[in-house]
Amino acid sequence: MLNPARIEFARTRRRWTKTRLAEALGVKSRSIQGYESGEYFPEPEKLEQIANFLRFPVSFFYGSDLPRISEHTASFRSMSKMSASLRDSALSAGSIAFILNRWIESRFNLPEANLPDLSDLSPEDAAATLRRMWGLGEAPISNVIHLLESRGIRVYSLAIEAKEVDAFSVWHENTPFVFLNTFKSAEHSRFDACHELGHLVRDSHSMLHGKAHSPEMEREANAFASAFLMPRSSVIAHKPNLPTIGRLIDLKSFWGVSLAALAYRMNSLELLTEWTYRSLCIDIAKKGYRTKEPNPMRQEVSQMLAKVFEVLRGEGVGKSDIANELCLLVEDLNNLTFGLTLSGVSAAVALEGVPTKPTNQGLRLVK
Known part of the structure; x- marks a missing residue:
C-alpha cells in the first residue's frame, strides 16, 4: 500500500517545497498536502512523476515508515x-x-x-x-x-x-x-x-x-x-622555537589537523604570545589557508564499508542489487558510503574485529 509519509520524506530529502512539487506536477499545493497526509492518493501517473522529480524508485513509496531523526536528538555543529x-x-x-x-x-x-x-x-x-x-x-x-x-x-x-x-x-x-x-x-x-x-x-x-x-x-x-587530536604533552614537546607558518605546516601534518586548528591549540596551551597568534592568524587568512589547506591530507573513508563491499563483491552482489532491495537509487548509497565502489575495493583492506557472520567458507555473505 502507498505510504504517504514516504512522499513527504522524499520531498524533504531532495529539498523540494510543496509549492515547487505542485508546480512541477501541474496541481495545486493543496493536492501535495493531501498526498502527504494520506487524505487521498496520487493517481499512478502522478506517482510516477513524483518519483521522477524526486529521484526515488516508485517502489520506495510503498515501504513502511522510515526511522526519523529529531532535530533535537542530532548534534549539528552549525x-x-x-x-x-x-x-x-x-x-x-x-x-x-x-x-x-x-x-x-x-x-x-x-x-x-x-x-x-x-x-x-x-x-x-x-x-x-x-x-x-x-x-x-x-x-x-x-x-x-x-x-x-x-x-x-x-x-x-x-x-x-x-x-x-x-x-x-x-x-x-x-x-x-x-x-x-x-x-x-x-x-x-x-x-x-x-x-x-x-x-x-x-x-x-x-x-x-x-x-x-x-x-x-x-x-x-x-x-x-x-x-x-593534539594531546597537551605532545603539543608542548613539539613546540617550535620559532613558530612560523612554514614550521606549523610541517607540524600540522604530524597530527593531521588544519593549520588554523594547530595555531589555536598552541595558543590555548599558552605556547604562543597573543601577538604571535594574531600574526599567524592574519598570515593564514592572507595566504588563503582557511579555505584551502596547505599540504592537504588524503580524504579518509570508511574501512568497515570497504570491507563489507569487498565481501559482497566476492559474492557477486553489486550496489544496484542493494539499492533495488532497499528501494533506493545507487546515487543515494554512493552519497552515504564515501563513493566507495564494489568493484574497486582493494583486497588488502581489512577491518579488525569485523568478520562476517560465520559460515563454512570463511568471509561470505549470509543468505
Whole structure:
C-alpha cells in the first residue's frame, strides 16, 4: 500500500517545497498536502512523476515508515547557520543510512559500541581519559574514521555541497552514528569526527532525551576534538622555537589537523604570545589557508564499508542489487558510503574485529 509519509520524506530529502512539487506536477499545493497526509492518493501517473522529480524508485513509496531523526536528538555543529530545509535533508540522509546499516548488520557482525560516559569531565580531561581507555597514548591518530569504527561507531558520508553542514551525530537503537560532509577538507572532517565523538561521550544524555544543543556544548565539543587530536604533552614537546607558518605546516601534518586548528591549540596551551597568534592568524587568512589547506591530507573513508563491499563483491552482489532491495537509487548509497565502489575495493583492506557472520567458507555473505 502507498505510504504517504514516504512522499513527504522524499520531498524533504531532495529539498523540494510543496509549492515547487505542485508546480512541477501541474496541481495545486493543496493536492501535495493531501498526498502527504494520506487524505487521498496520487493517481499512478502522478506517482510516477513524483518519483521522477524526486529521484526515488516508485517502489520506495510503498515501504513502511522510515526511522526519523529529531532535530533535537542530532548534534549539528552549525545549526544556527543552517536553513530548515538543509537540516531536514541531512537528517533524511541519516534515516536512509539507518536502513542501509540495518541491511549490513543483518549479514555481517560489526563491532558493538561501548562508549564511556565522560559527561562529568572537562573537555581536556575527557579527551585524555578516552585516549588512555582506548590505549592511544600520546601518538597522533593515523585515521580517525577507522578508529571510530573499531569502537562500534557507524560512520557515513553526507554528499551535501553546502558549507553550513559540517557533520552531525545521533544515537539510533543504541548505536552511535556520525555523518561527515565529504565536501570538506580531510583535516576539517577529522576534526568534525572528533567533535562528534565529544558529543557522543559527553552529551549522550542530552542527545537521547532530545535536549537542544547549546553554544556552550558546541564550544566544549570543539575543545574536546582539539585535545583529542593534539594531546597537551605532545603539543608542548613539539613546540617550535620559532613558530612560523612554514614550521606549523610541517607540524600540522604530524597530527593531521588544519593549520588554523594547530595555531589555536598552541595558543590555548599558552605556547604562543597573543601577538604571535594574531600574526599567524592574519598570515593564514592572507595566504588563503582557511579555505584551502596547505599540504592537504588524503580524504579518509570508511574501512568497515570497504570491507563489507569487498565481501559482497566476492559474492557477486553489486550496489544496484542493494539499492533495488532497499528501494533506493545507487546515487543515494554512493552519497552515504564515501563513493566507495564494489568493484574497486582493494583486497588488502581489512577491518579488525569485523568478520562476517560465520559460515563454512570463511568471509561470505549470509543468505
